[in-house]
Amino acid sequence: MDNIEKLGQELAQVFFRIEERRNHWHTISRDLIATTLKELVARFPMFDWTVDINEAWQNMESVYVMFNYTASGIVEKTPNAIVQKMKKGGLLSFSQSRNGQVVTWVSYPYVDGITEDGPKNTVLHTAEPEEVDQDYIHRYVEKFLEEMISWENDSREEIGFMKKHR
Numbered sequence: 001m002d003n004i005e006k007l008g009q010e011l012a013q014v015f016f017r018i019e020e021r022r023n024h025w026h027t028i029s030r031d032l033i034a035t036t037l038k039e040l041v042a043r044f045p046m047f048d049w050t051v052d053i054n055e056a057w058q059n060m061e062s063v064y065v066m067f068n069y070t071a072s073g074i075v076e077k078t079p080n081a082i083v084q085k086m087k088k089g090g091l092l093s094f095s096q097s098r099n100g101q102v103v104t105w106v107s108y109p110y111v112d113g114i115t116e117d118g119p120k121n122t123v124l125h126t127a128e129p130e131e132v133d134q135d136y137i138h139r140y141v142e143k144f145l146e147e148m149i150s151w152e153n154d155s156r157e158e159i160g161f162m163k164k165h166r
Helices: 002-043 134-153
Strands: 049-054 062-067 070-077 082-088 091-096 102-107 121-127
Touching (some): 002 062, 002 134, 102 134, 121 134
Antiparallel strands (some): 049 062, 062 091, 070 082
16 A cells, blocks of 8 residues: 555656646747747748747647748649649747647758658657757757758658659
């Protein structure tokens, strides 16, 4: 019975910590992330990016910066139409996890109708909300931009004609 009591107390502490994390997100982290990202978007408008907050799920919200949709430069020509393929995405998200921690992740761009499975996502880091400060945000914006440079410069898994011509 002593072990059950000990485990019960430990579980109660876990529940308390989740509530602390969520409270920190709602009172500090979310606004700090949004403000910092908006400052960067204003400072570097040449990137054509936008900051938004996804509040579709309470206690699983996210604040993100995303490149706006742009023409990819790839044009599909058929006998009936000429279709400009759009490059979508390129997103850095700071998201609440189910336990209130902050998951920082990247969604890579994709070209609509060319990339088979849509965007690829990669988790960069998971942090306690108290760890997320302006330096943390700047560090991961830098990492995001490095990832976007790599995505644009490197050969990728998808080959432009593979989806349409298999």
